[in-house]
Amino acid sequence: MSGSTVVKPRKVLVARHGLTTRITHWINALALSMLLLSGLQIFNAHPALYWGQASTFASPWLAMTAEPRGDDFAGVTTVAGRRFETTGVLGYSDTPRGFPAWATLPSYRSLADGRRWHFFFAWMFVINGAIYLITALLGGHLRRDLWLKRAELAPRHLLREIVDHAQLRFPKGEEARRYNALQKGAYLSMALVFLPLMVATGLTMSPGFNAAAPWLLDLFGGRQSARSLHFISAAVIVAFVIVHLLMVMASGPWNNIRSMITGRYAIEIKGADQ
Template sequence: MQQLDYPAWLRVEHWLNVLFLTLLVRSGIEIIATHPKLYWRNDSRPGTEWARFTRKTMPKDRLYDTLDEEESYSSLVSLPGHKKLGMGRHWHFISVIGWILTGAVYYVLLFATGQWRRYIPQDWSLFPTAWDDLLTYLSFNLPPLLPGQPLDALQKLAYAAVIFLLAPFQIATGAAQSPAIEARFPWFVRLFGGRQAARSLHFLGLVAFLLFIPVHLLMIGVWGWPELNALMIFGDVRDLNWAIAASLLILAGIVAVHVAATVVSLKRPRSVQRALGAVVSPVRRTLLRPLKSTQAYPRRKVSVEHRVNGKPPCSLEYKTMAVHGFVDWRLEVGGLVEEPRVFSLADLRALARPQTQQVLHNCVQGWSSIAQWGGVPLQTVIDLVRPLPGARYLCFLTMQDNGRDEPGAEGAGQFYEVVDLGLAKHPQCILAYDMNGDPLPIKHGAPLRLRLETQVGFKMAKWIDRIEVVSDYAAIGAGMGGWREDNVFYDKDVEI
């Protein structure tokens, strides 16, 4: 076998790639467990999924929400497992950052050192040669290496596809699932066929990685694992036994990271939420917070059926208001404001001509749907109460008893959400009282809900009856920025 040149930086990058990829795979499985179905159409209509990873069947004779569809996967396959979407998201995003930074350094050094010639085809004749190599492999023989190179033609094309096509494809389809990117650049998501198509393609990209890995390991074994392993550890083949020991030690370290991540996430989720959020949140705010929604889906794209997430209030007071068309309902807006106000539903409708928007709803679980929402711009209401200096956040208090949605979680009770005051200025941030041309249905948040199109769905509080303007949210609940952030450890800023 021809001597290979594996510089130290490439060897380090190789093992970092293994670490981040395995973290991405396990945390990605945790994320898909919350809605274990894949679609090609944006409406995610029940029964139209092309793949499902659950045996659950939903009832047709009563209302259910998407939390009822959630699966609990074992920690052996998902990170951390057991319906911990908040933890899964934290690990997925920190791993994405690590993987992209590792890849960026890899690309720079690949071209700076000339190593790119090992992987990028430079002659069209390589393609028929690769076909001949495949036939040679199928005959259980080894094809010849390319002249002056350490790979055969088929290996070169496979590595080039993974490095320069599959990896960027995964990043692009992952970005296409960001509500902020989708809201600001709808054309980008349309390149992949829509939000759900991007999610499906992202999954298929994962499958491609999972297929590549065993083939890659098989090829290493066929061409001589001890020597190739030694080259990836020490850069030479002088100490085969030490190289084996070192590689096993590295793999044990990677496994130890996974075990520690799983155990700490299950036993000390608040610590993980704070630690990983301290890294992920600034990156997310820097890259995605400036994006503002410019969506304008045509009326024909409105989904026939919009999924339900969250169970409506069940109090006698709410039911009485609902029976009477919410004429007695009031929205209180107070806190750090010069002029606290109370609005009836009729008052809100009279404030301004209803703003309507046909937009894509992105649930944190993964499903999506297009609807037309009508209401009053949130900024119009905020301007009337005139926030005082120091006001930075809006806390939305609702009539929802979240103990019905998350019966096993601590803090069951009134649902609340905190958003940055600056988001109220976004052009498609409204307090919605209409949906698809009719009054907002009870199951979707009547009489009033928030629409903030650059965020995932759980931030858009439903069944609102009070907005509190505050300077800080540290004293609200557990101080993490909302009911789900406090009790099921979601991230506060959810532009992705």
């Protein structure tokens, strides 16, 4: 033996998420879930999407329909002119409807109730988002933790992070104290692009709001274009949430969930030979 002592790595808890970030995160998760389910209920009232101001019923770019098939029906989803049979999920699931009952709020067919749920949680989402953005700006969270540095935007750096994530290799030790470039880019695009776009296009579909801000119709190319963009932004947000949850599970679910509840995140400090 050389007499040297090997110091084993030890885990320490470090501060990662502030109280406001944690509270708004969980409220956001609830609001977005309810908005998605109630939004699909509203979509089911007319499961088709168009571009422009008016609904051109003969040529939707996306439509979910039930077509007679013998003694029963078949669900057919059309996207940009291409038809896909989606029986049991889209177009037809026990009854003709765009999305199935388990994916809507309420589960029964009711446009009025779907709107009530949607508008209630829309206000919760907007107020909660405003609180998050204001506190993130004033408290420095946006600049300190989320804003991308020039070095992080270098193609070589981004490529390395993409490869690491694809191979499920996540930051360890001191690097795990802060968000990486992919996380920052994803969170910023949600907070500053897709979530505000979803709110703005939702307002554009309101005839009452059009009277106060008619320029929104011109900005988004008409009410039906706004409806399509609202649907697309919601789909992007759903995809983000799915990837986010997969990354949480792959990188250590308990550690990630604990950090969003208590604010403390465990990192491993490597030892050294002495």
